[in-house]
Amino acid sequence: MKSLISSLFILLISSTAFAKDSTPTESFAWQKLVELTDETIGIGARPAGSDKEKETAAWIKEQWQTLGYTVNEFPFEFTLRKKSFTSSNLSMVIKGQSDKTIIIGAHYDSTGEKQGSLGTTDNGSGVAAILALAKRLKGQTLPYTIKLIAFGAEEYGLQGSKAYVGKQQESLENVIGMINLDTIIGGDKLYIHNAHEKSYKCNAVENPKYNSSSVLRDGLLTTSKALFADHSHMLHPAYDGYPEGQTGSWSDHAPFACSGMPIAYLEATNFAINGHSGNDGYSQTTHSDVWSCYKEDGKTACDRDSEKKWGMIWHTEFDRLDKLTTLFKNKLKHQLIQNVDVLETFVKQADKSI
Numbered sequence: 462m463k464s465l466i467s468s469l470f471i472l473l474i475s476s477t478a479f480a481k482d483s484t485p486t487e488s489f490a491w492q493k494l495v496e497l498t499d500e501t502i503g504i505g506a507r508p509a510g511s512d513k514e515k516e517t518a519a520w521i522k523e524q525w526q527t528l529g530y531t532v533n534e535f536p537f538e539f540t541l542r543k544k545s546f547t548s549s550n551l552s553m554v555i556k557g558q559s560d561k562t563i564i565i566g567a568h569y570d571s572t573g574e575k576q577g578s579l580g581t582t583d584n585g586s587g588v589a590a591i592l593a594l595a596k597r598l599k600g601q602t603l604p605y606t607i608k609l610i611a612f613g614a615e616e617y618g619l620q621g622s623k624a625y626v627g628k629q630q631e632s633l634e635n636v637i638g639m640i641n642l643d644t645i646i647g648g649d650k651l652y653i654h655n656a657h658e659k660s661y662k663c664n665a666v667e668n669p670k671y672n673s674s675s676v677l678r679d680g681l682l683t684t685s686k687a688l689f690a691d692h693s694h695m696l697h698p699a700y701d702g703y704p705e706g707q708t709g710s711w712s713d714h715a716p717f718a719c720s721g722m723p724i725a726y727l728e729a730t731n732f733a734i735n736g737h738s739g740n741d742g743y744s745q746t747t748h749s750d751v752w753s754c755y756k757e758d759g760k761t762a763c764d765r766d767s768e769k770k771w772g773m774i775w776h777t778e779f780d781r782l783d784k785l786t787t788l789f790k791n792k793l794k795h796q797l798i799q800n801v802d803v804l805e806t807f808v809k810q811a812d813k814s815i
């Protein structure tokens with residue numbers, strides 16, 4: 462009996478401790494990440510321009526339609542090594558009290574398939590978040606209109622976001638900001654960035670009006686600190702080439718910053734690591750399995766000349782659920798849910814913070 466009572470007690474404790482994860486909406490994001498990136502039950506790798514990428518677009522469309530939304534699809538072409546490919550962007554709208562619109566976007570293609578990557582963190586995580594947001598925000602009264610966008614072909618030079626902004630696939634007239642979700646789980650820390658104070662190259666946008674305002678970033682950061690005091694999102698400190706909280710132009714936020722709106726970029730990585738090209742966030746984790754040899758002293762490779770892995774999950778053999786679960790256990794699930802919690806709360810309160 463004693464053992465039965467203590468087992469019941471343990472069961473009670475553990476079910477309480479994990480209650481937050483087991484409610485339907487909170488496990489929804491993780492469930493979608495599994496469906497998208499576990500190749501044994503879902504899609505797996507989805508290189509830009511491939512049939513698998515098209516299958517992913519159809520799947521995202523179906524997910525949003527199942528939730529009761531109208532989905533718009535915007536095809537585009539791009540050229541890679543003199544070959545022509547097609548892809549598409551998808552968007553859906555959650556109408557708010559104001560026509561002023563905040564875009565939340567994530568790319569759905571993946572890369573590194575030859576290395577064994579199934580694009581779980583990059584960027585299955587961002588896709589899972591925009592699907593979960595569609596579910597959580599359904600029927601909610603929101604101060605601003607929210608537009609969710611799934612971008613194609615990011616990994617081949619931001620083709621989807623450049624086409625969306627550059628070809629004006631939809632009007633940006635009422636858009637007051639863009640939040641980019643790219644690799645929001647996996648790295649050691651959860652960051653929120655704004656655009657670099659030094660203008661990106663804005664070739665893809667006609668009449669660029671570069672905007673590096675931190676207003677969206679700061680609003681999201683305040684929300685995260687209020688919800689997750691001791692492990693909230695953070696700004697990376699200033700490093701050579703990257704002032705505090707600022708990021709480069711390597712993802713889908715860049716064309717939007719070039720079109721004159723504030724952007725924020727949620728990303729899980731580790732700027733404190735002195736990686737292959739310095740403290741730029743490309744090395745994501747200090748986990749020893751993701752390094753040939755990591756040296757805590759100096760936060761870099763034991764031997765920078767011979768290091769092969771550099772703590773990089775994205776585009777490598779580590780970016781798949783089976784490997785990630787072995788390396789990080791439940792951590793990635795918690796990171797995913799935290800990101801969705803912050804975004805949901807932020808857009809519900811956005812009139813107070815931006």
Ligand SMILES: [Zn+2]
Pocket residue numbers: 568583584615643644712
């Ligand atoms: Zn990415």
